[in-house]
Amino acid sequence: MLVNPMQAQAQTAKRSKVTFEPPKGQPAPKVTFGGGTRNGRVDSDLCPQASRTIARQNAGVKSMVPLLPQSKLGLTTSSHPTFMVYVPKTNAKELEFKLEDAQANEVYQTTVKLGATPGFVSFNLPENHRGLEVGQDYKWVVGAICQSNSSESRFVEGAVRRFEVSSAFKGQLNRAKAFEQVVLYGKAGIWLDAISSLAVIKRNQPGNAEAITAWRDMLQSVGLDAIAEAPIYN
Template sequence: MLACLSSVLSVAMCSAPLLAIAQEYRPPQRGTPARREGAGTRGTCLRGPKLLMPLIPIDNFSATVSSSPTFFWYVPRAEAQTAEFALLDSNDQTLYKTVIKLPNTPGIVSFNLPTNVTASVLTVGKDFHWQLSLLCDPSQPSVNPFVEGVVQRMKPSAALASQLKKASVRDRPALYATAGIWQDALATLAQQRCTNPQDPRLVDSWSRLLQSVQLEDFAKEPLQSCPNVLQR
């Protein structure tokens, strides 16, 4: 699987021009995909017109080369004050679990997977499942809205590693997006937006990236937390 994915990424890097800041995501070929789904209202927990939504590609898969990948979700107004994040293996065995404090207002929430977890659990080249559940009623998990997805940590191709080493901070999101590495494209761009929230080029680039995976309805939602992106 890893060799196949790396091959696809290498071809993408060699054949695609650098897209500067206004980038679009180019997904890797993975056969029959799953499909991203948002979580609707259960009882009175969620309020507002939008769903709880993972900021991931439509096929529910995202790749990362980071030793501490960042996950993003749009969290609507809700009764819950906390959420539970869980990382599972291919047999749905829980490898890591933690509780995340939620903001008081709707917006985009991020979570960095700790580096010690990645080093011991997130094996390169394998698919892992993740889930985020809003803890509306901790005593009744079945009523808690949740979303899920698949992530794979990979080793970057030689071409990508070389381009990342030479690239400016502003060009890194475009390189990741062109190579099909969603997690790091979104995280590096989010970090830049946190630093320069009024920069129109970054606002446009963020909109284009989300639009490329049919998440344009969430492009104007505020970033409620900033990722701590480890440079590679």
């Protein structure tokens, strides 16, 4: 599905407000979500066996949260997009990332060591992976590995759809600076590209007040302002 650049037109001046506008005409994702989550969020604490100290530190959001709009569908123009999840303070040591196609066939899987928490953790498909196909829906799942033999591990999931944009919109992006590209992506409803691009700016320029405000505005526009102050990890 092509994006009309007129619909995505934004004031790309340096101080344009960064928000997400849900795309129009996009069907619901063609993937099946499990029963272990509600609205894309884990129903209870990340690791039930967490110590009392960890529990006391979790005064705020206690669950993993995928960085997605309320539809749980993130659009992307990339064959190798970035997926992001908020991880609360936890004693979990690892996270598992899985990507499946619409028929529930595993496309990619990896396990990563979990460092400092709380914060945002990113996952990328390796460059040698074939990547996402245009027009296809995929489900991605991030699970916390609390104990190797635990059946209590928690997970969150979401959907991703890659699609083509018009040549005119590509031209807008090519002429835009990094922050202006975030504005364009947000106005066009291309969530994954908008949030991952903004995350790079904020992580590389931690003292940039404009990036801090833009990140807060973006998350607030999809109801995730409660976790907007958490740090972004590589």
